[in-house]
Amino acid sequence: MIGFNFDYHRPGTPEEALSCFRESTGQGLQTVFYSGGTEFLTHARTGEISAGAVIDIKDIPECRELQWDGEILMIGAALTLNELAGSGEYPLLALAAKGVADHTSRNKITIGGNVNSRLPYREALLPLLLADAAAKVAGPEGERTLPLSELVGQGGRLPSGELLLQILVSRRAVERPHFFRKKTRMTKVGYPLVSLAADREGSRISGAFSGLCGQPFRLAQVDEVLSDKSLTPEAQAAEIRSLLPTAVTADQYASAEYRLFVLGRMLHELAEEWEECR
């Protein structure tokens, strides 16, 4: 049971969605875009989120597209994680997506919602950070395309009133050799203590992490450490630790020390997996 009333809109085009947003906010209603609804509904029920108007973007055709435009894969923001995982188009994204929540929830959770989630994990973002993905966004100033990391990297979220339509990824990024590991506290379904998505171009390894710090991150200096063949996994872990953007998370799921231990194990597994490149 949600303890507040809200207007619900379901526009068919980005233009309609934006004008709907203008009207609702003009009436003084706090307005949010809405897609799978898993986060809105569960947090609204517990009183952690509220809104006066909700604009559901699932009927906007662009947001439901998954197709190649030449060398670019266009991923509609309202595609569910299971749709993406099942499509076979983007194997690393499929791995990361399948780690999120449980199967029933992934039938609803969308890629746009996950990369913009209010939770600190946003694991579907990891492959997209490695791919230097672009975001196609509709906003008051019209449509624009910009690096996804500018929008939602470094702990950022989409500005209010901006609508994520699609995520764009290059074929080269999609086809790179890749690696994904997720470690939870105990049960398979759960938030990551650490998730690591990595890909490789020649001997150049890039990695993106979730769970380790307060936000998912990918850092150029960390990529350098991961690519440095002279370092043992232990040495890599120590280096990465010194480069982390914020303190290692310590919460009810795990201590910071254990997260670092898990990170070390993952780097071992990564080194084993790509032994031939070392």
Added chain:
Amino acid sequence: MEQGWYSVGQPEQRIDAEEKARGTVRFVGDYLSPGLMHAKLVTSERAHAEIRSVDVTEAWKVPGVRAIITGEMFPFHIGPILADRPPLAFKKVRYCGEPLAIIVADAEDQAKQAAERVVVTYDPLPVVNSPSDAMRPGSPLVHEDAGSYQKLISNVYPVSGTNIGSHIKIRKGDAGAAWAQCDETVTASYSFNLTDHAAMEPRAAMAEINPSGKIIIHSCSQSPFTIKKVLNQFFNVELGNVIVHIPLVGGAFGGKGTVQLEPLAYLASKAVGGKLVRLEYSREEDMRTAPCHIGLEATVRLGADKDGRLLAGQYTFLFDSGAYTDQGAGVTRAAALDCTGPYDIANVWCDSYCVYTNHPYATSFRGYGHPELSFAVERTMDKLARRLGLDPVEFRLRNAIKPGDETPTQAVLTANNIGDSAQCLLRAKELIGWDGGKAREAAGGKVRSKGLSLFWKTSTTATNAQAGAVIKFEADGSVNLNCAAIELGQGTKTVLAQILSEKLKMPLSKIRVTMEVNTQYDPHQWRTVASSTTFLAGRAVMSAADDAIAKLKKTAAVALQCAEEDLDIGDGRVYYRPAPEFGVDIQEIALGYKFPNGHTVSGQVIGVGKHVQTHLTPMDEKTGFGKPGPWWSVGAQAVEIELDPADYSYRVLKALTVLDGGTIINPRMAEQQMRGGMYLGLSFASTESFRFDAEGIVLNPSLRDYQMLRFGEEPAEYMVDFVQTPSAAGPYGARGIGEYGVIGMAPALANALSAATGAELDELPLTPETVWRAAGEGSR
């Protein structure tokens, strides 16, 4: 013993299987009624604070709000053992999530909106955040004067000026002198936090008061007659004016055995002129506000001679009962009286404390003190075996309790009141392929190991705990059974139907059991807890069947013109034993026998029966001396795990239970019940735990972050076997088995992980991080 069972021992399908599988069963939360009003609670955001004010001004402005009830409107304490808990907090709050006010509104969302607008201001008090903190001299007090509260039973001993809600003592033999005789001793400490029952159905209750003063409660309780008692004792209403209706219950695990929602629903209904009001907890309220599973800090010291004979045991249990004693005081007592586990120890010293903290309060949980004490005892047994250089199985066998021995409360065990613990252990050893508890290398650098535990439990029911049953006949000769045993998923109604089928030698399909319970027409029953229902209600059904059979024979004797004692019953007939083809169908006599001329004699047959506990006593305050329970069921459990030493993750390959349940009435359901118990035990042991911050706030009061084992994470293989030493007092030789699958899982898992890592695993839950931490600091 009778041989050649009719229905007992058959793997009959549950009589409620189809409705449940089709999803057509109605639970309390499914009932709608015109004019139904909705209640929501305002709960405390603090774990320990004085209430400065509760401002309801803004809440009244929400449309549809009909009543707001706050704590000072009912400033009295209630409780099942010690009356220490106000239904709504007044003056101070003692846990985060404690009810402070009730909003009653026309619609549920209105009530919820209004509840969110109540402004409570607090003056914070220092928080008592663990039982050991609570026991420290000078600790803040959760209750200023625990000794002043009304006692509802005799065996509860609060200590004023401390955080002790009850202190139970066991003094057997000369524990002081015995230690000098021991060649080896071991002392170790254990702990785990409070956890949740997490039944699939969150708790809900509805209440109304009709114009003639009858109070009708609909609830998902295990204890309908206790609801009547509580309303009578504390709310000054006549016992007979309270009617309690219980539909099917969607899982309970002990959490619905105590009375919490119903008084709140009653107060809510009273505040709106007796209208029907529903109070239904969200999952989060069910976890945070409703009572949960008790926590424990324990220290166990065991001593043995060089032959591996246990000579002395000392047990200190600090139970984290949270803010109120509730059934925690009973758990404290139950753990004390079985403190040794199923071992014969001549010298026993136990101090079991029910400790107040500022945590959500605890109540009964499947096993009632026994999963808790078994974790501490069975871990210590493994340690002492190692020190003695004995195989853990051999060490347990040398000390396993048997007829002729005495329990810690000096109750004498006989062949009838205890099962065969050695036999259970030997069978478990064989089935798990016991290898001495050693770690073995497995493929991929993994390590496999096995751990086991031996356990027992008696049921500390009230000394006058009882059940009744009524049997009525249809005109077609089929039978209806009414009994106040609650169906909560354990299959009790099916077992009772089988017992009746056995007595009447009538197919199960001709027996219909009323699934719901209504105190207005069902005979009195104590409660559906303590693995006692097959025993108490089963015996009541047998007694009702005997009554019905005698009456059927009396009528049949008229019809058949013979002596009653020459008649037998079976397959829907009463027949003349010397010539069985000569008889009368039950349908011809069930509503009286009609002669060809229309004259009718005897009228309908109604069978009534009851059974009450025999020769139970309370415990002596100073020594614990007494006979607390009717029988002890014993069993052995084992697990095999595979651990990845690289990251300390593990999975459970096999989980095994061998239980001496006496005669098993329904082997398929019994096996399923053991599997369910093992799953619950493994989930509690491996992942479940409420986490508290420094202020005593629960950090994980939702299933988003309170992690349980999920479907698919169960052991790869379950193994269940039964030793069947008949219990002379039980129906057809059956003992209680409901709780037993849980009891030994935590120590079996911890023993296996200790074997795999060489580390001592003495804390729950056993997450990979717990194992990693212990392995880093443990001695390999």
